[in-house]
Amino acid sequence: MTRNLTRTTEERETMTARANCTALERSPGTVDMVRVALAAAATALAATAALLAATPAALAAQRDCKFTDTIELTAPAAGTLRVDAGAGTLSVRGVEGIDEFRLAAKLCASDQRRLEGLDVTLRGDRLDTTYPSTRGGIFSWGNRYARIDVAVEVPMDTNLRVDDSSGIIYLNDTGDVTLVDGSGNIFVGDARSLTIEDGSGDINITRVTGDVRLEDSSGNLSVEDVNGNVVISDGSGRVTVRDVTGDVTISDGSGDLRIDGVGGSVRMDEIGSGSATVHNVDGDLVVRDGRRERIEYSDVRGEVDLPPARRGSG
Secondary structure (H helix, E strand, O other): OEEEEEEEEOOHHHHEEEEEEEEOOOOOOOOOOOEEEEEEEOOOOOOOOOOEEEOOHHHOHHHOOOEEEEEEEEEEOOOEEEEEEEEOOEEEEEEOOOOEEEEEEEEEEOOHHHHHOOEEEEEOOEEEEEOOOOOOOOOOEOOEOEEEEEEEEEEOOOEEEEEEEEOOEEEEOOOEEEEEEEEOOEEEEEEOEEEEEEEEOOEEEEEEOOOEEEEEEEOOEEEEEEOOOEEEEEEEOOEEEEEEOOOEEEEEEEOOEEEEEEOOOEEEEEOOOOOEEEEEEOOOEEEOOOOHHHEEEEEEOOOEEOOOOOOOOO
16 A cells, blocks of 8 residues: 655645546436546656645635645555445446556644544445544534545446445446445446435436446435436425336435336325326336326336326325
8 A cells, every 4th residue: 555645734726737637427307416537646646646626615714724634545446346435425436457446635624632532544344534523524614614525446347335424426448336325416327236225305317237226315316327227215395207228216305206217117105295297108108006197107118007196186
C-alpha cells in the first residue's frame, strides 16, 4: 500500500488540478441531474492518474473548507471492494486496464481538532473512513463540520459492498453492487447487478446488465435500461421505470408511478396515494392493491388484472 499525505490550511485552490469528467446520462423526460467528475490531485502518485472529485454545484458552498488535508492511497486490487463511508461525497468508477485500487480523498473540517479526527485507510479489500468521536455529519454541529470526499478508481467490473451514512454517491462501471445508505442522492451507471437499501434521497440508475432490487424510504427513483428484473419497495416519492427486459414488481406507499417499456410482466402489489401509468408491456399487468381509477395503461400485450373500482370513487 502506498500513502501520500499533503496537509494544507486555507490553500485548497492551489491543489486542484484538471477535472476528468464522466457523465451519468439521465432518462428523457426527467430533470437533467449531474455530471460526475473525478479530478487530478496536484501531488500525483508515480504510476497513477489522480482522482479527486469535482462535486455538483449544489455542494459548492460545502467545498469551502477552512482546514483541509488530502490523502492518496493505492492497494492491490481484489475482486470486491468493501467501503465504510460517513459524511461526504463518495465516487467509485471502474477503469479499463488497471490492477489496483487508487484512492484520493479530501478531508474537510471547521477546525484543526476535527481535521485531526478524520482519516481514510485502504487495506486489502477494505476502505474505511474515520470521523471525530462526536460522529457528526456535514451540518451536525452548526458552523462546525467534518467530512471526507472520497474518489476511487477500481478495475472494471469490481464488485462493491458499500455502507454509507450521508452524502452523494456516484458508482460507474462496476460489477455486482450492494449499497446501504442513510441519506443523500445516489447515481449508478453501468453495473452488473444492483441492490440498494436507502433511507432518503433521490436514486438514479441507468444501464444495469442484471437484476435491480431497491428498498427506499423516501425520494424519487429513476431506473432505466435494465437487462434483468426490477423489484422496488418504495415509501414515498415519484418512481419512473423505463426499458426493462425482465419483470417489474413494485410496492409503493405514495407518489406517482411511471412504467414504460417492459419485456416481461408488471406486478404492483400496492399503490398508495399516487397515480400509476403503464405503457408498452410485453407480458401481463397485475395490480393487487390500489384504486382502479388511478391506474392508466396502454399497449399491454398480456392479460390485465386490476382491482375493482371502489364505490363513490372518482
